[in-house]
Amino acid sequence: MIKWLVGLIAGAGLVVAGGFLWPQNLMMPVRGGDANDWNHKTFWYEPWGKSGVHKGIDIFARQGTPLLAATSGIVLYVNTTGRGGNSFGILGPKWRVHYYAHLKTVTAKAGQLVRRGQQLGSVGNTGNAKNRPPHLHYAIISLFPHRDLKDDSTQGWKKQYYLDPGKMLLEVLRKK
Numbered sequence: 001m002i003k004w005l006v007g008l009i010a011g012a013g014l015v016v017a018g019g020f021l022w023p024q025n026l027m028m029p030v031r032g033g034d035a036n037d038w039n040h041k042t043f044w045y046e047p048w049g050k051s052g053v054h055k056g057i058d059i060f061a062r063q064g065t066p067l068l069a070a071t072s073g074i075v076l077y078v079n080t081t082g083r084g085g086n087s088f089g090i091l092g093p094k095w096r097v098h099y100y101a102h103l104k105t106v107t108a109k110a111g112q113l114v115r116r117g118q119q120l121g122s123v124g125n126t127g128n129a130k131n132r133p134p135h136l137h138y139a140i141i142s143l144f145p146h147r148d149l150k151d152d153s154t155q156g157w158k159k160q161y162y163l164d165p166g167k168m169l170l171e172v173l174r175k176k
């Protein structure tokens, strides 16, 4: 019994460690998108509707522009209602969930394994983006807290979980 439990805990530990070792290798999730397609000051901008602060970035593109998986991973869920409209979440490297919202179309299916760059839908303005120009709301949520990132801003403790996708994308685009 004890051996079995130790084995289970060790196994779980290996899975967690493996997730952290898996390199993120992020890419721009909107086909043809570049650093000019989102406002670099809108992460954590306030006031921001019912969310209070903006916990992601909005990458603007023409209606129907292909939406690509920014990382490999597994599709956790697909939603068609609510503020995000057509949206879904992918659990990717480092135990981070990548959230894509306001999509025109979604082809991703819950439980599907996806690879980086795979097309999973298209950019739109569904949900509470209805009267705004089409854009991808993109957020990266860490399941493990980054305590060093929390600060005194509005909802600043949530910065442990909501990472800035714009900062990461800029690093990737600069290396191009």
Ligand SMILES: [Zn+2]
Pocket: 054, 056, 057, 058, 136, 137, 138
């Ligand atoms: Zn947004």
